[in-house]
Amino acid sequence: MSDSVDPMNPTEPLGQLPKPATAIPSMAQVSKERKTAASTVLQKIRTSHPRASRIPDSVFAVIILLSAISVFAIVVLVAWELIDKSRLSLHQFGIGFFYGHDWDPVAGSFGAMPFIYGTLVSSFLALLMAVPLSIGVAVYVTEMCPQRLRAIISFLVELLAAIPSVIYGLWGIFVLAPLLREYVEPFLARTLGWTGLFTGPMYGLGMLAAGIIMAIMVVPVIASITREVMTAVPQNQREAVLALGATRWEMIRMGVLRNARIGIVGGVILGLGRALGETMAVTMVIGNRPEIAKSLFAPGYTMASVIANEFTEATGDLYLSALVEIGLALFIVTLIVNALARLLVWSITGGTARVRA
Amino acid sequence: MGVGIEVRGLNAWYGKNQSLNSIDMTVAANHVTAVIGPSGCGKSTYVRCLNRMHETIPEARAEGSVKVGEMDVYGSGSDPVEVRRRIGMVFQKPNPFPTMSIYDNVAAGLKLNGFRNRKQMDELVERSLKLAALWEEVKDSLHKKSGASLSGGQQQRLCIARALAVEPEVLLMDEPASALDPISTSKIEELIFQLKQHYTVVIVTHNMQQAARVAEFTGFFLMGSLIEYDKTEKIFTTPADKRTEDYITGRFG
Numbered sequence: 001m002s003d004s005v006d007p008m009n010p011t012e013p014l015g016q017l018p019k020p021a022t023a024i025p026s027m028a029q030v031s032k033e034r035k036t037a038a039s040t041v042l043q044k045i046r047t048s049h050p051r052a053s054r055i056p057d058s059v060f061a062v063i064i065l066l067s068a069i070s071v072f073a074i075v076v077l078v079a080w081e082l083i084d085k086s087r088l089s090l091h092q093f094g095i096g097f098f099y100g101h102d103w104d105p106v107a108g109s110f111g112a113m114p115f116i117y118g119t120l121v122s123s124f125l126a127l128l129m130a131v132p133l134s135i136g137v138a139v140y141v142t143e144m145c146p147q148r149l150r151a152i153i154s155f156l157v158e159l160l161a162a163i164p165s166v167i168y169g170l171w172g173i174f175v176l177a178p179l180l181r182e183y184v185e186p187f188l189a190r191t192l193g194w195t196g197l198f199t200g201p202m203y204g205l206g207m208l209a210a211g212i213i214m215a216i217m218v219v220p221v222i223a224s225i226t227r228e229v230m231t232a233v234p235q236n237q238r239e240a241v242l243a244l245g246a247t248r249w250e251m252i253r254m255g256v257l258r259n260a261r262i263g264i265v266g267g268v269i270l271g272l273g274r275a276l277g278e279t280m281a282v283t284m285v286i287g288n289r290p291e292i293a294k295s296l297f298a299p300g301y302t303m304a305s306v307i308a309n310e311f312t313e314a315t316g317d318l319y320l321s322a323l324v325e326i327g328l329a330l331f332i333v334t335l336i337v338n339a340l341a342r343l344l345v346w347s348i349t350g351g352t353a354r355v356r357a
Numbered sequence: 358m359g360v361g362i363e364v365r366g367l368n369a370w371y372g373k374n375q376s377l378n379s380i381d382m383t384v385a386a387n388h389v390t391a392v393i394g395p396s397g398c399g400k401s402t403y404v405r406c407l408n409r410m411h412e413t414i415p416e417a418r419a420e421g422s423v424k425v426g427e428m429d430v431y432g433s434g435s436d437p438v439e440v441r442r443r444i445g446m447v448f449q450k451p452n453p454f455p456t457m458s459i460y461d462n463v464a465a466g467l468k469l470n471g472f473r474n475r476k477q478m479d480e481l482v483e484r485s486l487k488l489a490a491l492w493e494e495v496k497d498s499l500h501k502k503s504g505a506s507l508s509g510g511q512q513q514r515l516c517i518a519r520a521l522a523v524e525p526e527v528l529l530m531d532e533p534a535s536a537l538d539p540i541s542t543s544k545i546e547e548l549i550f551q552l553k554q555h556y557t558v559v560i561v562t563h564n565m566q567q568a569a570r571v572a573e574f575t576g577f578f579l580m581g582s583l584i585e586y587d588k589t590e591k592i593f594t595t596p597a598d599k600r601t602e603d604y605i606t607g608r609f610g
Contacts, residue, residue, distance in 0.1 A: 236452035244466035245442025
């Protein structure tokens with residue numbers, strides 16, 4: 001096609017096209033080279049990889065299957081062990097154990113309700129504070145902050161996750177509790193006392209303190225996952241919203257958060273998982289009294305805390321068995337909460353497709 | 358109704374790299390103007406400067422004078438949000454909102470601008486989808502299907518409908534058909550031809566036949582400069598500049 005009309009353009013030729021500068025190797029040359037190259041590769045394959053030294057797919061399949069089954073096996077084993085060890089208490093109190101309000105080891109009367117209540121309320125309280133905070137952190141880090149600050153903030157947030165929970169507990173006792181007692185709780189009682197949630201004696205330690213401590217502990221979990229999913233939202237989604245005449249906030253809401261919501265819910269579920277099972281820090285600040293009180297100032301007790309606190313001093317088979325049954329209750333509550341969260345994800349997705357990168 | 362565009366002395370940078378050198382261009386209202394040139398010549402940057410999308414990239418900035426109708430795009434009191442609302446844009450890769458239904462995709466811009474009247478919204482969505490030649494294909498699944506469930510060509514027309522719903526005065530298209538198959542491409546081209554009755558269209562393309570087919574005016578960019586800008590026919594038959602001639606005859610690029 002040296003001097004013919006360029007087929008890409010239906011115009012008259014505008015002059016002679018220059019001859020190609022570099023010599024193109026002839027076909028014979030190319031095929032000859034390829035043949036020698038191919039034969040060396042073939043030789044290499046034949047000599048260095050005898051069939052026998054490879055792991056057959058069937059073996060691989062069995063190994064993978066075993067690791068998948070082991071997860072089921074562990075769950076079943078844990079559940080069975082919990083049921084087996086709490087047989088005595090299950091026999092004595094039946095299903096009433098789960099909604100019994102009484103926890104009196106001396107009288108030999110056990111009910112799990114105050115602990116279930118304490119676990120659920122403190123975890124819910126923690127999420128209530130942690131979710132907006134985490135999303136705020138993630139939005140700032142991915143959408144607004146200068147590149148240099150980004151790494152520092154991300155590092156600090158992840159550092160929060162690395163602090164042992166007993167340190168959080170100490171901090172709760174020595175810093176948070178006095179702060180709550182002196183300033184926050186009187187203020188809440190004055191302004192929001194009418195709701196009934198902020199009344200009664202102000203100890204500092206109590207349900208509110210537990211909620212705050214756990215909120216701080218789950219922020220890194222939710223924030224880092226939210227940041228990951230927001231970063232994964234394709235840039236063209238942001239541009240699409242901006243080009244329609246959106247402000248920055250509208251762009252974040254419509255182009256980023258909306259596309260990332262499934263991942264954010266996933267992060268919240270993981271955070272909730274951490275809050276439900278959190279033991280040490282909560283035990284140190286929640287006040288450890290098995291009561292159901294409406295006021296968040298009042299002390300409470302969680303399932304994890306009562307097991308940790310009383311296991312060593314549990315005298316008598318029934319007491320021990322009741323504690324194991326608390327463990328069973330925690331196991332069931334965690335399962336139910338996770339199942340509900342999964343349902344929530346399904347209802348949000350509602351058949352719409354996930355973001356394609 | 359479309360309005361004309363007056364560009365004077367437009368410069369653009371990515372960090373320290375200057376990607377546009379003092380561009381002057383007058384785009385006629387209610388016509389299709391094509392911008393052609395080899396990869397990296399600044400043609401995409403150029404149209405992104407027209408609605409201030411360029412500056413959304415970190416470290417990117419632009420200077421100069423751009424007047425769209427009465428609006429001074431880079432004037433001191435100019436609000437980029439308002440500029441982008443009045444100048445619609447369609448991107449190279451179809452980017453519908455995957456979590457929204459077809460209807461919500463088209464209505465997204467209306468909702469952003471505080472539109473609430475349901476009945477009027479229904480009418481505007483229908484009108485936009487008809488303008489984008491997509492109505493017949495999606496009218497039965499407006500609320501049932503998500504924007505991402507459509508084919509590539511349909512997605513691009515959905516994006517055009519989304520841009521048209523807010524009734525812009527100018528429509529910018531950044532290689533709107535380069536990710537599509539030939540049939541979808543010809544549908545989009547036909548659509549562009551129809552759209553000029555209502556809008557001023559500026560289209561970036563690396564496909565020269567496409568420019569020849571849809572545009573009345575064509576500008577040739579090379580290394581951040583506007584080399585030649587004239588009637589399409591003139592550019593493709595008797596270009597004034599040697600470099601334009603070399604490019605359209607396929608000697609480089």
